[in-house]
Amino acid sequence: MSGEYVAVHGAKVLALPTKLGQRMKMQELTGSEVIWTSLDHQGKKWFEAEIDLMAFDVTHTSDEQIGKYLRKIFKACINNNSEFLSHWKKYKIEHRLEFPREWGLGSSSTLIYNMASWADVNPFHLYFDIESGSGYDIACAGSDGPLLYQFNQDSLSIDDVDFMPSFADSLYFVPLGKKADSRQAVKKTLNAPPDKSLVRKISEMSEKVLELKSLSAFEQWVHEHEKLIGDYIKEPTAQKSYFKDYWGAVKSLGAWHGDMVLVTSAKSMSDTAAYFKGLGYPTLIPFRELVL
Incomplete structure (x- = not known):
């Protein structure tokens, strides 16, 4: 959910295991x-x-x-x-x-x-x-709920947390229909480490998102996180690349421009599904149906 590309550099990240494995x-x-x-x-x-x-x-x-x-x-x-x-x-x-x-x-x-x-x-x-990644997804594979994960060269920190926000019914996953290469994504960041200030900021945001009470606050969090990571890896966000006129927020997950994204929507599920289907993305997965 948070910290893609900087988890391997020591950022604390929010990781969400899924019901499907x-x-x-x-x-x-x-x-x-x-x-x-x-x-x-x-x-x-x-x-x-x-x-x-x-x-x-x-x-x-x-x-x-x-x-x-x-x-x-x-x-x-x-x-x-x-x-x-x-x-x-x-x-x-x-x-x-x-x-x-x-x-x-x-x-x-x-x-x-x-x-x-x-x-x-x-x-x-x-x-x-x-592998040369952070190992957060190994932690997910062995967990039955959300966790805060932090990788350091000589230690790992794994803390169970609750993340089923009050606005969960306004969150969905949209598969983009193409497999991303996470190894190449990790390799890219290892060759260009982020500033320590970015690692600290993402760590703070990973904890902050657990406290958000409204959809609008979460959308602001998404936009800020996307900008920070986008500026670091020098790539456009998923929203700018694919969904410029979308009314909600779009959060990249894992390696950018592949696998799937998380989207917010204050509109009905049918309206939201119709928007993405019209752009060639026929699958809309409610947050509660996928996340443990």
Whole structure:
């Protein structure tokens, strides 16, 4: 909800776990390989791979880049727990999304969290062995409610908070229909760190948003947050890019110009849905339906 692009630099951020996630099912068989299948929310296969556990090679994959990433996760699991996969067996894995792939929702991090659970390793250790982000979405994967998260090089701070504001019925999520590359977003900011004043300001705003009592105050908060982050990453806001004439506020989530946005609306849900549908965005998700 807050602090995208600056979470990795130590800003305190408000993170909202979602009701929809990913489920992993594992079956042990005779052999020495991993047979991996990824299914979308409709049960359709979108990725498959086979990993030979003797040589630890990807012997088959429908997507070479994803296959290499999956192998990387398995190797990191073994580095964190030498007993993992130490007994020669064949593992048939089915990993299923509960939401459309283009929604994002921290899909890579949830995969890492699920793998950490299977391998019996610390999910944060596994994440930081693989990724260079802040790890806030790992915290979300293991939480059943909103939290304030702060990453530092030598420590993590995670505090459970309440965030279901009185104006929640005026908040919606709009999928933009394209998957954003969060790794590239992180890489971009690591090469150009923000001023410490921006990190402090975003940290303050992450706490302030928990106290807002009105939709108008929240909209002001959104506009200020969008301007601060937009000025830092030198990109136009989602509202300026896609919804210039929209009557409410539009909050980018995660890597900008991808996945989905949060929007406010003082109008009815039907009027709000009609506006976005008219621009080619047919899905409007009420805040309460998605956020834990």
